[in-house]
Amino acid sequence: MQRRTFLSGLLSVAGAATAAKLAHAQSAQSGASSLNPEVVKMALKQANEPAPKIEKLELSNAEWKKRLTPAQYSVLRDEGTDRPFVNPLNDEKRKGVFHCSGCDLPVFTSEMKFDSGTGWPSFFTALPGAFEKKRDFKLIYPRSEYHCVRCGGHHGHVFNDGPAPTGQRWCNNGSALVFKPLA
Numbered sequence: 304m305q306r307r308t309f310l311s312g313l314l315s316v317a318g319a320a321t322a323a324k325l326a327h328a329q330s331a332q333s334g335a336s337s338l339n340p341e342v343v344k345m346a347l348k349q350a351n352e353p354a355p356k357i358e359k360l361e362l363s364n365a366e367w368k369k370r371l372t373p374a375q376y377s378v379l380r381d382e383g384t385d386r387p388f389v390n391p392l393n394d395e396k397r398k399g400v401f402h403c404s405g406c407d408l409p410v411f412t413s414e415m416k417f418d419s420g421t422g423w424p425s426f427f428t429a430l431p432g433a434f435e436k437k438r439d440f441k442l443i444y445p446r447s448e449y450h451c452v453r454c455g456g457h458h459g460h461v462f463n464d465g466p467a468p469t470g471q472r473w474c475n476n477g478s479a480l481v482f483k484p485l486a
Contacts (some may be wrong), residue, residue: 323369357432360406360454371405374478379456382448383476387422390477395424399484406454407481408433411473419465419472424480426473427465432480449473 351465367380377383385391392401401411401424410433419425432452439448439460446459458479465472480486 313388325351329472333377349458351393355406357453362454366403372478373457375404378478379403379451379454379458385423385476385478389422390424392424392477392480392482393422395482397482397484399482401426401434401475401482403458404456404479404481405451405456408451410434410451410458411475411481415473416467419473419474423459423473424477425465426475427469427471429473436461451479 309374358444364380368376371379374385378385395413396460398413400409400413402409410430412430415426415428417425417427429449433477434449435452436447436449448457449459450457450478456479457476459475462474463470475482
């Protein structure tokens with residue numbers, strides 16, 4: 304019974320990944336053409352600058368539970384995943400900056416965001432030095448997982464199926480982000 308459950312779950316993940324790729328291919332064509340070339344150049348320049356030194360924030364589990372909502376705690380501290388198409392930041396279109404909901408570190412700008420069609424906020428790059436990456440084998444195949452450099456909070460995974468200019472899709476859990484619009 305466990306083997307059947309495992310195999311059916313694996314097939315569901317493969318089917319969802321294929322559907323997401325198809326949806327992404329369609330939305331990336333329309334989304335990539337709407338990116339302002341000057342903004343893209345600026346974002347890439349920022350991404351290639353040396354990362355600033357950021358002091359680590361270390362709290363006990365009890366302190367994190369006081370500071371975060373249950374959804375934020377699940378994602379940031381337990382490496383959970385938001386359900387797709389649920390978080391309002393997936394549809395956020397205003398100009399502004401996305402911050403880590405655990406420690407308020409700026410991690411993305413609105414110019415880096417694109418509609419991936421996956422149901423999670425997606426970005427083609429991140430602010431310099433905002434994240435540390437590690438390999439994740441939770442779905443059997445290796446993925447590049449990223450965590451906030453300041454608080455260590457889990458944000459999501461980087462995939463190589465994003466739009467130009469980087470070809471990357473930083474697929475972020477909405478619960479791990481706070482959006483601050485520009486005035």
